[in-house]
Amino acid sequence: MEFVCGKQDMGVPGWCGTQSVLLGNGLGGYASVTGAYGVSRCDQGILVAAVKAPNVRITLVHRMKETLTMDGKAYSLSTQAFGDDTPEENGLMQLSRLDYDAIPCWTYQVSGVEVCRSLALQYGKNTAALRYCLRNGSDRDCALTLEPFVKFAPKEDAVTKKKPIVLEGSRVTDGFHSLFIHTDARVEKRPLTWQALAYPEDEKDGRPGSGLAACCCRITAELPAGEDKIVDVVFSTEAETATAEEILEEALRRQARLKEGWRDPIAQALAAASDVFLADRESTGGKTILAGYPLFSDWGRDTMIALPGCALATGRWKDAKSILKTFLSYEKDGLVPNLFPEGDQDPMYNTVDAALLLIDCVWLYAQRTGDWAFVREAWDTLERIIAAYRRGTHHAIGMDADGLIHAGAGLDQVTWMDVCVNGILPTPRHGKPVEVNAYWYNALRIMDELGRKLSLPVGDYAALAETVKQSFVREFYMPEKGYLKDVVSGTEADEQLRCNQIWAVSMSFTMLSPEQEKNVVAAVTRELYTPCGLRTLSPRDKQYRGTYGGRQVARDMAYHQGTVWVFPLGAYWRAWLKVNGNTREAAAYARKQLNALIPMLREGCLGQLPEIYDGDFPSVGKGCFAQAWSVGEMLRVFEVLKTIGEEKSEWND
Numbered sequence: 037m038e039f040v041c042g043k044q045d046m047g048v049p050g051w052c053g054t055q056s057v058l059l060g061n062g063l064g065g066y067a068s069v070t071g072a073y074g075v076s077r078c079d080q081g082i083l084v085a086a087v088k089a090p091n092v093r094i095t096l097v098h099r100m101k102e103t104l105t106m107d108g109k110a111y112s113l114s115t116q117a118f119g120d121d122t123p124e125e126n127g128l129m130q131l132s133r134l135d136y137d138a139i140p141c142w143t144y145q146v147s148g149v150e151v152c153r154s155l156a157l158q159y160g161k162n163t164a165a166l167r168y169c170l171r172n173g174s175d176r177d178c179a180l181t182l183e184p185f186v187k188f189a190p191k192e193d194a195v196t197k198k199k200p201i202v203l204e205g206s207r208v209t210d211g212f213h214s215l216f217i218h219t220d221a222r223v224e225k226r227p228l229t230w231q232a233l234a235y236p237e238d239e240k241d242g243r244p245g246s247g248l249a250a251c252c253c254r255i256t257a258e259l260p261a262g263e264d265k266i267v268d269v270v271f272s273t274e275a276e277t278a279t280a281e282e283i284l285e286e287a288l289r290r291q292a293r294l295k296e297g298w299r300d301p302i303a304q305a306l307a308a309a310s311d312v313f314l315a316d317r318e319s320t321g322g323k324t325i326l327a328g329y330p331l332f333s334d335w336g337r338d339t340m341i342a343l344p345g346c347a348l349a350t351g352r353w354k355d356a357k358s359i360l361k362t363f364l365s366y367e368k369d370g371l372v373p374n375l376f377p378e379g380d381q382d383p384m385y386n387t388v389d390a391a392l393l394l395i396d397c398v399w400l401y402a403q404r405t406g407d408w409a410f411v412r413e414a415w416d417t418l419e420r421i422i423a424a425y426r427r428g429t430h431h432a433i434g435m436d437a438d439g440l441i442h443a444g445a446g447l448d449q450v451t452w453m454d455v456c457v458n459g460i461l462p463t464p465r466h467g468k469p470v471e472v473n474a475y476w477y478n479a480l481r482i483m484d485e486l487g488r489k490l491s492l493p494v495g496d497y498a499a500l501a502e503t504v505k506q507s508f509v510r511e512f513y514m515p516e517k518g519y520l521k522d523v524v525s526g527t528e529a530d531e532q533l534r535c536n537q538i539w540a541v542s543m544s545f546t547m548l549s550p551e552q553e554k555n556v557v558a559a560v561t562r563e564l565y566t567p568c569g570l571r572t573l574s575p576r577d578k579q580y581r582g583t584y585g586g587r588q589v590a591r592d593m594a595y596h597q598g599t600v601w602v603f604p605l606g607a608y609w610r611a612w613l614k615v616n617g618n619t620r621e622a623a624a625y626a627r628k629q630l631n632a633l634i635p636m637l638r639e640g641c642l643g644q645l646p647e648i649y650d651g652d653f654p655s656v657g658k659g660c661f662a663q664a665w666s667v668g669e670m671l672r673v674f675e676v677l678k679t680i681g682e683e684k685s686e687w688n689d
Contacts, residue, residue: 041638043132052115053070053237054237055641056070056076060329061159062160063316064089064093067083068084068330072128078247079191080330082097082098082099089315090333090334094187094189095190097271099249100114100166102114102183104178104180106177111127113130130144132145139288141154151169152168157287158286163271163273163274163277163278163283167268168266168267168269169264169266172260177260179259180267183255188213194247203223217255217270218272222255223253224254228252229251231249294311294350295307307349314326314347314355319376324376325664327342328663337387340363343359345670348400349674357401360410371421371429372391388444392479395418395482396482398414418486422497425476432445441472443466444465445466449463451471457589458589464525468525470521470522471539474540480497484501517531520537522536533577535601542608569649571600572596572599575652585658601666603668604669609626609630610673613677639657640661644663645657
């Protein structure tokens, strides 16, 4: 799907700061700038390098000041606001169009001169390529000057102190980090210049509103009247690199491969979007899934939710297997990591759902690949997970006499609604969470099915699953209300209408009767559904908060109290299709509703889906502007639609 932004978009207030593009390099490194080619937040940049994949990320080239000079007059091509009295650069006046499909391309028009700038990252390398196609249709000579401003600091750190930065040949360094500049244009050493860049998108969330960046060189290309020229600039952590042309062409080929097997243009866009989340993890020697850009790293729960869409629906079996093997190898006391820290720190196992979702992912992987040898290899670990949940493990996770799973004690927050604010739990879910028990039943049924497939002893998995089913229906389903309790805890929170119940309908194996499933989907539709995602709490609830914003405490108090999340929309549409018979008529209706994704893919970060929206009026993406489980879960919906109406196909990396 090609996205085109013109003057009509650029005239919308705030477009310069909120519209972004995002490119990844398969290491966790990335490029992200605003649609107007500036930065509006500290963690944006033309080259944010993953010096240790995927989470040790250093911003090298933060921004580029670009100027076209003609007859002594300077025209800005870059757009940037500053945190001091420096006049704003307003390249927006010259910008005529931003095109984005596989790579972004900005087109500028200045008195008969056209400048087209394309940006791409080299996959597997901390290398960014810029290509400038210049056409001078005027009768005057002109010159393009490029001034790279570097940060040489972690992506999330707003620089406040100046330090020595020098150009040595083609290498810019602060003594700790190095950036190599490869170009066919003229490079000149310049006196070190510092700028205080404004970060309005950070400031509104309570983070520093400005930070420093420095420039010590200038790149210049002259363009005589009536001539055309191509100028290439490659920034890299390596002294020897591919050419800009090679990097751009490979980026186009990779994106084309990602889209193979999908006829639907929205599905193609989502498949391409998924690539940025899959990355190497140096500490484990395998693949991982980054939860979201630009804020998040890789988390166990997010990985297990995103994997079926980002890796399985796209046919990336090898990557999926690598991720699953990593988590299987790190199983401990029946749990798998929710966070892989860097350095010598131990992984954090503070999640009740990741291990159960891991079992589901192994099932989904086996169903698609027929790799039963891998399942046999994983079997002992999967059995340890089930055994630990039955006898009890950390974070008060364990099975009660009725077969249901309870979790959480004290300040534990082990479900995905996991915020703790100054010792306050805005969404306390200690007890028996509805989705956790849906995952538990699903896992028991999967273990029985896998064991029988592999002729392995399955014990009482089937009998326990039946006990769980009877207890679940008795404890969670409220016939008078027609929906499920969110948690069984004996508190007021139990009967809150939340989106978590949708997974009791959408999992591979479910417990409710067809009529009960229809009632659950109907209740979610009435009070929680929006075209952009599901509300986390009914607007009728006294604890509902319809807007998300402000400083972190205010944001956290609203995070799961009505805020719309995109990723549950995937489970919603799979559940909706299920209760409507997975017919072609139902698929046609759902597909029409999914056109709502088109403006979502255009808003915020081109070609990506965000983390969240406001509950009251979900129109502007918030949180991470690109979220893995949002993209992955919607890809799963298109996979179902393809199964109903089209042939299957796959893409292997």
